Every structure is written in structure tokens, then in C-alpha cells.
Amino acid sequence: MxxxxxxxxxxxxxxxxxxxxxxxxxxxxxxxxxxxxxxxxxxxxxxxxxxxNNFLNEERFAKSFARGKFRIKHWGKIRIVQELKIRQISKYNINSALKEIDEDEYLEAFYELSEKQWNTIKETNPTKKKKKLFDFLMRKGFESHLIYEAINNLSN
The missing domain is CATH 1.10.10 (Arc Repressor Mutant, subunit A)
Structure with missing residues (x-):
């Protein structure tokens, strides 16, 4: 060969x-x-x-990655940080990438996603339904305090 x-x-x-x-x-x-x-x-x-020659810029990559994964794939900050670390992005660039995500937009997207997912889960047992939503949102990389808050609001 x-x-x-x-x-x-x-x-x-x-x-x-x-x-x-x-x-x-x-x-x-x-x-x-x-x-x-x-x-x-x-x-x-x-x-x-x-x-x-500005073809390669790690900060620009990190910012575009964070914006894209948040807006298109609806990833949370934890997942975005993990994925950037896997790609060996510096802490400085990770922090500047997270600044690209507007806090209000982040929370709005999170609650929208939680509610949409809650309504699609066909589970009748309330505890299992909460667990499924929790696991889904954790995989998406959202913060656990936000998840607990959303589950409490949705289950009441």
C-alpha cells in the first residue's frame, strides 16, 4: 500500500x-x-x-463552538466545557467562550427544553419520570441546581 x-x-x-x-x-x-x-x-x-495568517485561532474556535453547541444542540455549559477540555482548549479560552452565551437566553433555552422533554416523557410513575428528565438534562450538560429547580416546577 x-x-x-x-x-x-x-x-x-x-x-x-x-x-x-x-x-x-x-x-x-x-x-x-x-x-x-x-x-x-x-x-x-x-x-x-x-x-x-489567522486560519487557526483557538479563541475564535472556542467561541464559535460554544455558540453553536448551545444554539443548535442545546448543550449546557458543563457539557460545552467538557468538550472543549477534550479538545485541549485553554482555561482562558474556555472562559471567554462561555461569555458568548447570554445568561437570559441560556435559562430561557433550558426551561423550554425541560418543559418540552417533560411533556414527551410517557412515564406514568412520577419518580421515574423525574429521573428520566434529570438524566436527559444531565447528559445535555446542564447544572444540577437548575435541573432540580425545573423538576420541582414541572412536577407541581
């Missing part, structure tokens, strides 16, 4: 396209370069080029 080898120039162009198509984090870019069988020195050079 033969592997296509890329010159640094070719790989750089490929990664410029990869980064301009969608925001990427450093870890994704490094992974992509490894999949192109680039040597560590070339990886460092290309990553430096991408950062210098």
Missing part, C-alpha cells in the same frame, strides 16, 4: 482550506497533519503559518 506524500506547501494549502471551511482547534489540525504523514517539524511549521 502506497501513501501519498505531500510537500509542506501542498499540506499547507490543504490545511488552509480545511481551516477556512470550518473553525478548527489546534488538536484537530495536528491530527489532520499526522493523517497526511507529515513529520513533526513540518507540522510545527504549518501550524505556525496557520496561526500567523
Amino acid at each position: 502506497t501513501y501519498k506524500s505531500y510537500t509542506v506547501q501542498e499540506a499547507q494549502q490543504k490545511l488552509e482550506h480545511y481551516c477556512s471551511y470550518q473553525e478548527r482547534c489546534h488538536a484537530e489540525v495536528v491530527q489532520k497533519l499526522k493523517s497526511l504523514n507529515m513529520i513533526p517539524q513540518a507540522i510545527d511549521a504549518i501550524v505556525a503559518h496557520l496561526i500567523t
Whole structure:
């Protein structure tokens, strides 16, 4: 089996396209370069080029990631933070990403999601129904104090 080898120039162009198509984090870019069988020195050079020319910006990635996962997938802050940590995003960038989520919008989306989910759970046993809602909202990454509050409001 033969592997296509890329010159640094070719790989750089490929990664410029990869980064301009969608925001990427450093870890994704490094992974992509490894999949192109680039040597560590070339990886460092290309990553430096991408950062210098603003194709790669970890803070911009973190902010866009947080906005997207919250607005589209309705993830809570805990889940967003965990996913950003998996992608090796710095604490500073994680905090600035969380500032992208408006507190009122966050709470409104949370209560809307809770109510919608509560109404779709077909469970008749109230305790089991509460547990199902709790598990659902925890998987989404919402804070437990918010979940308890929502369950109390919905079950009354």
C-alpha cells in the first residue's frame, strides 16, 4: 500500500482550506497533519503559518463552538466545557467562550427544553419520570441546581 506524500506547501494549502471551511482547534489540525504523514517539524511549521495568517485561532474556535453547541444542540455549559477540555482548549479560552452565551437566553433555552422533554416523557410513575428528565438534562450538560429547580416546577 502506497501513501501519498505531500510537500509542506501542498499540506499547507490543504490545511488552509480545511481551516477556512470550518473553525478548527489546534488538536484537530495536528491530527489532520499526522493523517497526511507529515513529520513533526513540518507540522510545527504549518501550524505556525496557520496561526500567523489567522486560519487557526483557538479563541475564535472556542467561541464559535460554544455558540453553536448551545444554539443548535442545546448543550449546557458543563457539557460545552467538557468538550472543549477534550479538545485541549485553554482555561482562558474556555472562559471567554462561555461569555458568548447570554445568561437570559441560556435559562430561557433550558426551561423550554425541560418543559418540552417533560411533556414527551410517557412515564406514568412520577419518580421515574423525574429521573428520566434529570438524566436527559444531565447528559445535555446542564447544572444540577437548575435541573432540580425545573423538576420541582414541572412536577407541581
